[in-house]
Amino acid sequence: MPKKNIGQVDVSGKRVLMRVDFNVPLKNGEVTDDLRIRMAVPSIKSVLDRGGRLVLMSHLGRPSGAGFESEFSLEPCAKRLSELLGKPVKFPSHDCIDGSSAAAANMLQNGEVLLLENLRCHKAEQKGDAGFAAKVSAMGDIYCNDAFGTCHRADASMVAVPKAMGGKPRLCGFLVEKEIKYLSDALANPKRPFVVVLGGAKVSDKLPAIEFLLPKADAIIIGGAMAYTFLKAQGKGVGSSRVEEDKLGDAKRILDLAASLKKTLHLPSDHVCAEKFEEGSAPKNATGDIPAGLMGLDIGPATRAAFGAVLRSAKTVVWNGPMGVFEWANFSEGTKSVANALVDATKAGAITIVGGGDSAAAAEEFGIADKLSHVSTGGGASLEMLSGHAFESVALLDEA
Ligand code: 3PG
Ligand code: MG
Numbered sequence: 412m413p414k415k416n417i418g419q420v421d422v423s424g425k426r427v428l429m430r431v432d433f434n435v436p437l438k439n440g441e442v443t444d445d446l447r448i449r450m451a452v453p454s455i456k457s458v459l460d461r462g463g464r465l466v467l468m469s470h471l472g473r474p475s476g477a478g479f480e481s482e483f484s485l486e487p488c489a490k491r492l493s494e495l496l497g498k499p500v501k502f503p504s505h506d507c508i509d510g511s512s513a514a515a516a517n518m519l520q521n522g523e524v525l526l527l528e529n530l531r532c533h534k535a536e537q538k539g540d541a542g543f544a545a546k547v548s549a550m551g552d553i554y555c556n557d558a559f560g561t562c563h564r565a566d567a568s569m570v571a572v573p574k575a576m577g578g579k580p581r582l583c584g585f586l587v588e589k590e591i592k593y594l595s596d597a598l599a600n601p602k603r604p605f606v607v608v609l610g611g612a613k614v615s616d617k618l619p620a621i622e623f624l625l626p627k628a629d630a631i632i633i634g635g636a637m638a639y640t641f642l643k644a645q646g647k648g649v650g651s652s653r654v655e656e657d658k659l660g661d662a663k664r665i666l667d668l669a670a671s672l673k674k675t676l677h678l679p680s681d682h683v684c685a686e687k688f689e690e691g692s693a694p695k696n697a698t699g700d701i702p703a704g705l706m707g708l709d710i711g712p713a714t715r716a717a718f719g720a721v722l723r724s725a726k727t728v729v730w731n732g733p734m735g736v737f738e739w740a741n742f743s744e745g746t747k748s749v750a751n752a753l754v755d756a757t758k759a760g761a762i763t764i765v766g767g768g769d770s771a772a773a774a775e776e777f778g779i780a781d782k783l784s785h786v787s788t789g790g791g792a793s794l795e796m797l798s799g800h801a802f803e804s805v806a807l808l809d810e811a
Pocket of ligand 1: 432
């Protein structure tokens with residue numbers, strides 16, 4: 412069911428309580444990657460330009476929940492947002508539900524915006540506590556969810572707060588709308604061939620997605636450390652590569668499922684290895700079995716070419732997870748080659764979607780993010796969608 416968006420209601424003179432995901436990386440009190448803040452700006456501007464009074468709320472990181480901790484303060488995000496908007500962003504208090512926060516929300520004028528302190532400084536946020544939600548919800552006349560990266564969480568601000576605001580408008584923001592549309596269209600009605608690329612460290616994180624996607628996709632490409640669990644399950648030598656021994660049975664089951672569905676599951680045929688898990692380790696290529704004493708840290712040249720050919724002929728691609736340790740130059744070529752193949756596929760008319768997290772960071776680092784159809788701001792949230800799970804935080808919003 413499509414949801415009503417923030418642009419479809421009159422916000423003039425109203426306090427709009429908007430949940431955003433400003434869980435961004437910080438260094439020395441500065442935001443080092445503002446993608447999530449920039450992506451929330453269209454919803455924010457839409458409210459302010461139409462005379463709304465905007466109360467923004469977010470979490471940042473995983474504080475203990477026992478009160479204010481300066482390293483988890485959202486204050487640097489208020490500063491960055493203020494630069495992006497070219498207007499002040501009030502930051503009334505280091506406690507999101509104290510008297511100063513509530514008073515500031517009530518004193519906002521039309522076109523003004525404030526940001527509350529990190530919701531997770533209260534344990535009640537992640538517990539979904541109703542008393543906490545009542546205090547937060549009292550700060551808004553309209554609720555808006557534009558926190559795509561947090562949509563898979565049942566935190567108070569995502570579920571209990573909008574529940575407490577039943578009867579008032581509860582809307583999705585433009586970012587949530589766009590992210591969900593890209594991923595659900597790709598899953599419901601993909602232009603074919605539809606190819607899914609999965610990577611990253613752990614098979615266990617990606618198992619539900621592989622099982623959900625195998626029947627839908629024309630092919631699944633698996634790289635990254637998770638590939639070694641599959642290779643070992645096939646009886647291949649993986650040396651000292653990272654393997655999840657307790658997932659070998661699941662890997663076998665998936666290999667059998669792919670065979671019974673007649674779907675191709677592409678695994679690496681060669682590898683860039685090292686003796687130690689260290690940035691400066693000398694890279695050594697291995698084809699087929701990885702010898703004892705070596706661990707695979709990236710896909711090898713033949714695999715890059717094979718994966719690249721599959722991706723370049725695809726019409727829809729969803730990518731979640733790097734092919735190797737892309738942060739280290741010696742082991743970054745595999746991830747770079749997938750990124751470049753996606754750029755070529757996009758140029759040739761394919762829809763290409765990067766599912767947030769490390770692969771989005773890689774796309775940014777390689778400078779190709781704007782050459783793809785869509786780069787998600789939510790790694791965990793997009794993986795949930797790729798596993799076929801619906802979001803309670805979105806289901807409860809008003810229908811269009
Ligand atoms: C994220 O970056 O994964 C989201 O902001 C959600 O944060 P969480 O994983 O700590 O719940
Ligand atoms: Mg997360």
